[in-house]
Amino acid sequence: MNFKSWSFAAVVLTAFPFGAAADDLDEARVKALVLEAIREKPEIVMEAVEILRKREAEAQAVAQTEVLTSQRDMLERDSNAPVLGNPNGDVTIVEFFDYNCPYCRRVKPEIQALLKEDANIRLVYREWPILGEGSVFAARAALAAREQGKYAEFHWALMALQERAEEASVLRVAKQVGLDLEQLSNDMNDPSIEQHISTSMRLTQQLGFNGTPSFVIGDELVAGFVEKEKLAGLVDNARARDDKK
Template identity: 70%
Template sequence: MLFRNLVLVTSLALLPMTGQAADLDEARVKELVYEAIRENPQIVMEAVAILQRQDAEAQAQAQASVLSDQRSLLEQDPNAPVLGNPDGDVTVVEFFDYNCPYCRRAMPEVQALLDADPNVRLVYREWPILGEGSVFATKAALASRLQGKYEAFHWALMGMNGHADEASVLRIAEDTGLDVKRLKSDMDRPEIAEHIETSMRLSQSLGFSGTPAFVIGDKLVPGFVESEKLAEAVDKARE
């Protein structure tokens, strides 16, 4: 498929050189293209660059459309935890997984952003993509909202050593002062499954391939990023 696209793209570049190009069939166009490639091999690299640019432009347009259409869900979903200033003038949305080492590295960067800018509103999209332990941790964290302890439990989970699984998550829940029996029951509530499903759908439509991933205004910031870069994106969104 890629080579076929290269042939078609390259042929478009050759058409102005051929007075009767409109009358050529596809076989003859290919023949001309192959001949041109043999004489001028860099045509292939130029065609690849054109395709890559077109793909990037198409992806950017698709992402901009999703941001426009899903802005309310991304930033105002009542089923998503909010930290920082609930009335802040700029919203940062973070997609994360408790077992993601880069998310754990990003934790102090996010905390530094919140400490430095009291007008940042942080929305968490729990996106458990690294196995059953991640799913369990996500369900437990979301269920902790019903006991008013999400923030403390979240930071504790993000700062833990080792793998997040049922045993480690429940141990941290007890240390955080949660009613573990109630927590385990609340983990099966439908709104928790809905949050995870929505995170999966949004991340796919935005083209995110891993965690962490941030949405700040109209800017998508995939991967680990330091607090200074987060602050720059916040300032840009504020402008």
């Protein structure tokens, strides 16, 4: 019996005073008692599932808080991550994204409007290419564009694509924004690019993110498309917490 099955059994058995804890019984006896409990009270299955769900959510929240504490500098101050907005801003938004993610493209104007409205935001971009080889190529090209001082311009242009980001479309956009394609190709092999992407993969796994876009704003973790008003509210909350420290 694996850990999750044993936890489920233990939760089910708590509803019935069989006189022994699940840990004190062998597997066959536990299974028999669980079946007996379910026959007497079928609704206990859903109750047990809900209890386990809450326990897992609580454990995940604790783990995420620990990651935010231990990885704060890496999330907000990694010198290998592009920073847009105000580099000296008092609140940092970290966005994990993929150029082929439709929700990332939808959130682009929300982010741009927020930066225009609030000139005191640092926006840290973490390339997290999880939607295929085209996404990987786009992420590597965007990070390489830093060497020509065109990350921001290239980033916004890629986010405005009306087609998938693949090698051909990415290079076409690179040419349109004035990038030297030969230099770009060479710079895409820089070890710092693989390091950035690997770090993004590690951080998202630790934070429990499973899709793009995903945001870290102060102590808040937000997944999915977010409108400007909600982003602004989260920024205000982060500022308020910092003022209390």
